[in-house]
Amino acid sequence: MSQTKLLWELENHNKLLDKYIKKLKIFKDDPDLRRIILRHKQLEEELSNHKDKDIKIKQRLKEKEKTLKNYIFNMDELDKKLYNNQMTDFKQLDYLIQEKEKFKQAISDLEVEIINLLDDTEFIEKEINQLADELDKINKKVVEYEKRKSVNIDKINAIIKEEENKIIDLIQVIEPNIMDKYNLIKGTKNSAVAQILNGICSGCNMVIPAYIVDEVNSKRDLVKCENCGRILFVNK
Numbered sequence: 001m002s003q004t005k006l007l008w009e010l011e012n013h014n015k016l017l018d019k020y021i022k023k024l025k026i027f028k029d030d031p032d033l034r035r036i037i038l039r040h041k042q043l044e045e046e047l048s049n050h051k052d053k054d055i056k057i058k059q060r061l062k063e064k065e066k067t068l069k070n071y072i073f074n075m076d077e078l079d080k081k082l083y084n085n086q087m088t089d090f091k092q093l094d095y096l097i098q099e100k101e102k103f104k105q106a107i108s109d110l111e112v113e114i115i116n117l118l119d120d121t122e123f124i125e126k127e128i129n130q131l132a133d134e135l136d137k138i139n140k141k142v143v144e145y146e147k148r149k150s151v152n153i154d155k156i157n158a159i160i161k162e163e164e165n166k167i168i169d170l171i172q173v174i175e176p177n178i179m180d181k182y183n184l185i186k187g188t189k190n191s192a193v194a195q196i197l198n199g200i201c202s203g204c205n206m207v208i209p210a211y212i213v214d215e216v217n218s219k220r221d222l223v224k225c226e227n228c229g230r231i232l233f234v235n236k
């Protein structure tokens with residue numbers, strides 16, 4: 001195999017290597033997975049807030065129910081006093097009736113509050129269930145994604161290793177001075193070798209004069225494109 005043919009092969013394997021290294025980076029970054037993980041975090045926070053709220057509502061409910069019990073007990077006590085028929089003091093009787101009315105109103109208000117709190121917990125429990133469901137689905141999605149990601153990364157790493165080995169093999173059979181020239185051009189351009197296709201340089205798309213094409217075909221030395229400076233190669 002001619003040295004220019006080897007350089008051309010090297011160039012192509014370098015391009016493939018770059019392509020797969022870029023691909024690997026995209027897979028590792030994985031914006032889709034990042035988005036899912038962010039949503040997961042948000043849901044966890046929402047769920048935790050809802051649970052806190054639920055606990056607070058239930059505490060208030062407990063307190064209200066305790067107060068209601070006390071009020072009912074007090075009213076029963078008042079009833080006993082009122083209806084034991086031993087009450088002779090009208091002033092005292094009037095006072096007890098007024099007290100009873102106050103408790104009645106307070107009990108009625110408390111009952112409304114308790115119903116509202118029960119509605120609130122029912123609503124929040126429903127929301128907690130929905131959030132937990134969504135979180136569960138996202139958990140499964142994350143696991144699936146991570147698995148797929150790791151399979152893809154393994155595949156790409158295998159290709160990268162393969163390309164690196166091919167490059168090492170090629171470098172060993174390319175003459176060192178030619179390799180130096182290649183590296184020098186590669187350092188300034190993203191590609192160092194161009195193919196002449198239908199008399200046109202694949203690096204810069206300029207027409208290559210016929211005498212240059214002849215030189216590439218006949219000479220053992222490297223011939224560069226007069227326009228872009230890339231090493232020219234003709235596939236024979």
Ligand SMILES: [Zn+2]
Nearest residue numbers: 201204225228
């Ligand atoms: Zn060129």
